[in-house]
Amino acid sequence: MTSFVHVDQPQVHPGVQRAEILFGRFNEVRRNGASSRHLILLLLVAVLASAMVVVDTLVSNWTEASVLAAWVALCAFAFAALALYADIFRAGFARVAAVFRESAQNRAAARADARFLATAQSDPRVMQELQAAISRRNSDAEVAAGTQPAAPALKAKRSEEGQVPTLYEAMRRLNASRYY
Structure with missing residues (x-):
């Protein structure tokens, strides 16, 4: 009786x-200007x-005035x-600041959502409003799925907005539009 063994070997x-x-x-880095x-x-x-390594070996034999002059030259060079x-440092610091700002906003939105959900779980009126908003959103999505695609201007507006509002913001907008 013959048996075959199939061993899966990677091709690459x-x-x-x-x-x-x-x-x-490397190619991606090279493409960036x-x-x-x-x-x-x-x-x-x-x-x-x-240069710091070379200076360290030379400084051991220098007098204090020579060391001071070398530090002044080094600081001027720096x-x-x-x-x-x-401009490179400013752009880098701006990117780091933007990341910190965005993460702080995300944390604040998450805290607001957690507070809102805790309130919704303890208050039946808020929970009812939340369920109504969810059902309205689902019905709007069903209606939108059955109709033709939105106009390009509307799509451009949505892409400019970029972010989906948090649950807290959506409910605040809903309540503000209802009572005012």
Whole structure:
């Protein structure tokens, strides 16, 4: 009796896959126009680090006045480098600040949603309003699915808005439109 053994072997070596991913990332970086400035900044930092090593070996034999003059020159060089690359630093700090701001807004929205749901669980009137809003949304979605696609202007407006309002914001808007 003959039996066959089928062993599933990968068609591509895992090292080749990792290399392809690495080369793809290099190509993405190369396609971006701002990468050369970042490489120049990295080179500047490397030169500064090597200069610090050389200076450390030389400073051990210097007098205090020479060390002071070297520190003044180094600080002048550092401030010149900061002035030269101020736009890169400003853009980086702006991105970091935007990430922190967005995460703070997300946390605040999550806290507001948690407070609203806790209120809805303890107050039957709020729960009834929430269920009515959900059923209205579901019925609106069913009506929209049965009709023709929305106009391009409406789609552009929705894409500009970008974010779906939180549950708290949606209920606040609903209640504000009802009572005022």
